[in-house]
Amino acid sequence: MKNSYPEYAAIVVAGGRSSRLGGTPKASLSNGSKTLLASSLQAVATARQRVVVGPSDLPVPADVKLTREDPPFSGPAAAITAGVRALPPSCEWTCVIAVDMPRIAEAIDALLEVTRQAPADIEGFFGVSGEIAQPLVGIYRTENLRRVFDTDTAHQSVRRFLRQLNLQAVPLDGGVTDDVDTWESAHATGFDSPQWN
Incomplete structure (x- = not known):
């Protein structure tokens, strides 16, 4: 049951340039009933x-x-830094997700489930779908996430910082982490109607 999960916070990374969408914000894309931001x-x-x-x-x-990475458009690692700095210190876990995955809710359920009996030495979990590791589909111990990201992270790889943590992979069903990165993928998922620019 959901109420048996450890207490957690969540960071939604939503500040990219959306270059392959011609600058249309991914967060704004709607399937007719909700946007990717609302879905996340x-x-x-x-x-x-x-x-x-x-x-x-x-x-x-x-x-x-709502907060912003510094400087703007400096990448998801900088976004995580901004996110953890905005969080309360009391949550044991922090879920980190990108805004552009229509089926992210399925991944969240799997990530929360593994935290229930997480070994003390495990500092976080990340999703793997189609043999591809997804660091922006993860849940991490807040104090450890804060420790490794409390530095200059602008324009650097998320993996560079996460590799400092003892993490475990969580297998996810195929397609769960498929993202909306082009208009082709936007049309395929149905999230192809911008609600703002």
Whole structure:
């Protein structure tokens, strides 16, 4: 049951340039009923605190913190740094997800499940789908995430910092981490209607 999961916070990385979408914000893409941003926030609705890292004009609910990586467009590692700095210190775990995965809710369930009996020496878990590791589909012990990302992370690889942690892979069903990165993938998933620019 969801209420038996350890307390966690969530960071939604939503600040990329969306170059292959002609600059259309991925977060704004809708399937007719909800945007990718709303879908991502819904996937982590049970989090004690949710933080979105992206432009200051993103429409987020009142109970969601909005912050920005410094400098803007400096990459997902910098976004994680901004996110963890905005989080309360008390949550044991922090879920980190990218905003562009329509089926992310399925991954969240799998990640939360493994935290229930996580060995003390394991500092986090990341999803693997189609033999591809997905560091932006992960859940990490907050204190460890804060430790390795509390530095200059601008324009650097997320993996460079996560490799300092003792992590375990979580196998996910094929397609769960498929992202919307081009108009072709946007049309394929149905998230192809921008709600803002």
